Structure formats: structure tokens, C-alpha cells
Amino acid sequence: MVTSPQSTPEPTWLTIIRLLRWDKPAGRLILMIPALWAVILASKGTPPLPLVGVIILGTLATSAAGCVINDLWDRDIDPQVERTKTRPLAEKSLSVKVGIVIAFIALGCAAGLAFYLNYLSFWLCVAAVPVIVCYPLAKRVFPIPQLVLSLAWGFAVLISWTAVTAKLELSTWILWGATVFWTLGFDTVYAMSDREDDQKIGVNSSALFFGSYAADAVGIFFAITVGLLSYLGIVLELNIGFWITLMIALVGWIVQYFRLRSTNIPKSSYGEIFRQNVILGFVLLVGMIFR
Secondary structure: OOOOOOOOOHHHHHHHHHHOOOOOOOOOOOHHHHHHHHHHHHHHHOOHHHHHHHHHHHHHHHHHHHHHHHHOOOOHHHHHHHOOHHHOOOOOOHHHHHHHHHHHHHHHHHHHHOOOOHHHHHHHHHHHHHHHHHHHHHHHHHHOOHHHHHHHHHHHHHHHHHHOOOOOOOHHHHHHHHHHHHHHHHHHHHHHHOOOHHHOOOOOOHHHHHHHHHHHHHHHHHHHHHHHHHHHHHHHHOOOOHHHHEEEEEEEEHHHHHHHHOOOOOOHHHHHHHHHHHHHHHHHHHHOOOO
């Protein structure tokens, strides 16, 4: 009798990597981008390299903690969603206790890095924690939970900017607004792939809230992002390099908008558009560096 070979169990360390989502770098980089925008602009293009390192490591630790906390809250929901059913806590390849320990380790690493920052930046880090912890709950009680995530993303700007200047300025809030609307746009795109599952389960999302107007809402969010970044360019007197990259981003967002409006768009397109926003974010970062 011929027996089929058993599949080799996944090593625990690799399962933990999946829990932290480090196997999907796009989601880690897209949080890092606004933090780097802020530190570059606040320092007028010449940030202290140790601070850049702290911010990069801080965003990695914070996003890792956020992913684990999200999966802990959603461990009974994720198995019912096609995109998330193979997450470690959903498929029970890691226990809840292990997930809690890893979440605390990630938060501890982020807290340790926060002590490098000044007084204002440190307390902004503290203020961000409840938003990160409560975001997964928002989909159960709030019609646009992506807005809560966008506010969490906005802390990346506030923390990084004040780490350089030790104060909140008009420019800080303009960049914060641009980041919030950009995040609201790309995360609504991300939510569009889960609409059927979310509706079946009974959880909220911006994609469901805007319904057939979801693509138009994304277009408006991206348009506001361009408007705020343009205002920021004027306030900071940024040079042609920034404006060229902003025009590139604008063209990219216009193409994405019309793609979202097309009929019978495949689900894979939503993930592609999300990843394209990572590229556009780095394009803008280049323009800010050569300001």
C-alpha cells in the first residue's frame, strides 16, 4: 500500500513571522513611510541618522504589536474571511497565550525605543497605544473603522515630527491630515476585497459604509491628500523635486481611481493597488529628501 507523504510542519519561528506579518513587507513599509516623511521634512532634509534608525525600528515594532493585537481580537472572525483564515491564531497554529506574550514583547520593544525620544514624542507614543489596541474593536461598533486606523497612522507623523522639533506646528498638522486621508483611501481599497465576508459576518468597514460609492470615496480621499500635500509644499517652500514626485503620485492615484471604478474588477487588484501605494509613498519620500 502506498501512503502519501505527510507535509512538513511549519517551524514555529516562521509561524511567528507570519503572526507579525513580516512575511508581507508592504503593510510594514506603509506605516514607516509617513514617519519618514515627517522626520525628513521636520529636519529640512538632514535628519540625525540615529533618530532615523529609531523611527524605522519603532514602526516595525509598533506595526508588529498592532498586527498581533488585531489577530487576538479577531481570532474567531478571521477563520470566516477568505483573506485571513490562514493567520496563525485563526488556524490555531499558535496559542492565544503565545500571541499575548509576543504582543507584549513587541510593545516592550516599541516602549524601549520611545525612551530615546523627547518628552512630547514619548507621550505621543503613549497616547497612540489605546488607538492601536482599540482599532480591532472599531469594526464591531463604528461604521468606518478605517478612520480609527487612519488616526493611528497619523501618530507616526506626530511622533516623528516632534522627535525633531519638540513641538507641533502648522506643517505637522497639514502632513498629519494628508496621512490620515491617504490611509483612509488605501485602507478602504484593502477593505473592498473583504466586503462579502464582512457583510456575512456582520462587521463594519468603510467599503461597506460607502457601498457603491466606495471607489468615489477613495478618489476623494486621494484628492484631499494631494491638496494637503500641495499646501504643505507651499508652506515649507519645497522645490521642484517635491512637485515632480507629487505629480507622479497624482497620476498614480488617478489611474487607481479609474481602475476601482471599472466593472468586474478582480479581488487581486485591491491588493495590487494597496502595494502600489507603498511605491507612491516612497516616490514622495524621494521628493521630500531632495526638497
